[in-house]
Amino acid sequence: MTLRLPPRRVLIGLLATIVVLTPIVFLWARSLVPNDLSPMSMGYADYGGGPVPEHLHHGEDVSQLIGPPTQKPDVVVDLVARKERFDIPGRGSMDGFTLNHTSPGPRIVAKQGDLIQVTLHNDNVADGITLHWHGVDVPNGEDGVAGVTQDAIKPGQSFVYRFMAKDAGTYWYHSHQVSHEQVQKGLYGVLIVRPTPGDVIAAVHTYDKVRTVNGEYGERRVKAPGPTARVRLINTDNGPMAAWVDGAPYKVVAVDGTDVNAPTEVTGKSVLVTAGGRIDLEVRTDKPVRIGLGGGPTTLVIGDGDAPTGAQPTDRVDLLTYGAPKAIGFDPAKATRVFQYDIGRRIGFFDGKPGLRWWTINGHQYPDVPMFVVSEGDIVRMTIKNTSGQVHPMHLHGHHLVVLSRNGVKATGSPWWTDSLNVEDEETYEVAFVANNPGIWMDHCHNLPHAAQGLVTHLMYTGVSTKFHLGGGPDNQPE
Numbered sequence: 001m002t003l004r005l006p007p008r009r010v011l012i013g014l015l016a017t018i019v020v021l022t023p024i025v026f027l028w029a030r031s032l033v034p035n036d037l038s039p040m041s042m043g044y045a046d047y048g049g050g051p052v053p054e055h056l057h058h059g060e061d062v063s064q065l066i067g068p069p070t071q072k073p074d075v076v077v078d079l080v081a082r083k084e085r086f087d088i089p090g091r092g093s094m095d096g097f098t099l100n101h102t103s104p105g106p107r108i109v110a111k112q113g114d115l116i117q118v119t120l121h122n123d124n125v126a127d128g129i130t131l132h133w134h135g136v137d138v139p140n141g142e143d144g145v146a147g148v149t150q151d152a153i154k155p156g157q158s159f160v161y162r163f164m165a166k167d168a169g170t171y172w173y174h175s176h177q178v179s180h181e182q183v184q185k186g187l188y189g190v191l192i193v194r195p196t197p198g199d200v201i202a203a204v205h206t207y208d209k210v211r212t213v214n215g216e217y218g219e220r221r222v223k224a225p226g227p228t229a230r231v232r233l234i235n236t237d238n239g240p241m242a243a244w245v246d247g248a249p250y251k252v253v254a255v256d257g258t259d260v261n262a263p264t265e266v267t268g269k270s271v272l273v274t275a276g277g278r279i280d281l282e283v284r285t286d287k288p289v290r291i292g293l294g295g296g297p298t299t300l301v302i303g304d305g306d307a308p309t310g311a312q313p314t315d316r317v318d319l320l321t322y323g324a325p326k327a328i329g330f331d332p333a334k335a336t337r338v339f340q341y342d343i344g345r346r347i348g349f350f351d352g353k354p355g356l357r358w359w360t361i362n363g364h365q366y367p368d369v370p371m372f373v374v375s376e377g378d379i380v381r382m383t384i385k386n387t388s389g390q391v392h393p394m395h396l397h398g399h400h401l402v403v404l405s406r407n408g409v410k411a412t413g414s415p416w417w418t419d420s421l422n423v424e425d426e427e428t429y430e431v432a433f434v435a436n437n438p439g440i441w442m443d444h445c446h447n448l449p450h451a452a453q454g455l456v457t458h459l460m461y462t463g464v465s466t467k468f469h470l471g472g473g474p475d476n477q478p479e
Contacts, residue, residue: 046362048380062466078457079106102215105173105189107201120161127152137167146177147476182359218297224303229283247307248287248289252280256420261324270313271317276282276395321413330432332402335379338382342362373461383429383431394445395446406430441458443456
């Protein structure tokens, strides 16, 4: 019997198929994110031109960087997380997640200098949970990031967070385990340090395309607290929100928990509240006023009676020039480390999934991204450049940054301190900070689906390590 070879054209076609598929298979395999990944071994170290340590991955474990372990707490809160159905006043009920049977969860209020203790219990959230204290510069072990500072809390388990309320301001808290799902479906709440008698809270959140304020849909009303109100705007959503006041002028008195120096009165302008960000407004409330919250039917009316209804102003408060300059406490020109954070996109695979545009950081895809290495006491400058085609609200845990410039134009107003910075497409920001909070800190886009798709890296201190892993047995999935 004579063995007949395939026709030459078939062999050529087979060879061509192998030539085409081989690089595709290679790229597919390279894109897979390991199921058990230590933050200490991911990506590559970027020292920003500063000293290179001999033993980067050795040192104190993040689990030892905690709040006072024995001091009696001033504020004690118990939270139970559940997957269940809950009511949205003005809209109806939905399936999601609650804290103590509500969403948003209980409001936590503390005086400046208080020790806050929060015990988080997981009743039945199958994927596990954590709590991250957004904008609060807590010790690293209290930061609540699954796979970086702790393991996800499984059903039937509990975890205790303890931290000092050092800085007055408007903050919020949310899950940092499968955060792109759990936050949107209800695992969040408000945290206020040093409340004032004039406080009005406006926490904006969208549940399955239903925009709410303080968990309620439509026009919501609160009593005027006095002749003026401090309106604490909190944007818990994935995109930026324009806010404005109909019926009175206002002042921007704080940004991301930091007071604005010499704020001036604003009329006929909106203010942008980035995803994850907070803006405090001082508003005269001797007559009813309406707070516009990005447009649509959900607004907040302060006071009794009819409040004006206006369109969103086309002009916007520019925080680069708003207020008056003052000293920031360090000299950015003496930076000991200088980093570049370039956000782009490219065609290919991410974790085995094909896509037309996956996020990149400095040309690399997660987890092969730069790890920004600093030492305690360093003065750090960072340039954040966005050419990805979409806006990104960039959030660095554990630190506040001061904005130095935008698109080459220097900041001339009040020092613009922020922890959640809205970076539009084709924008470049230069920021600076002092590395004064040792740990391993996430530095990511707070459009949480973007983070889940790999737009995340870390700020890593020398002399600090972590025993926690992404994935693995606890199935830690911070984004």
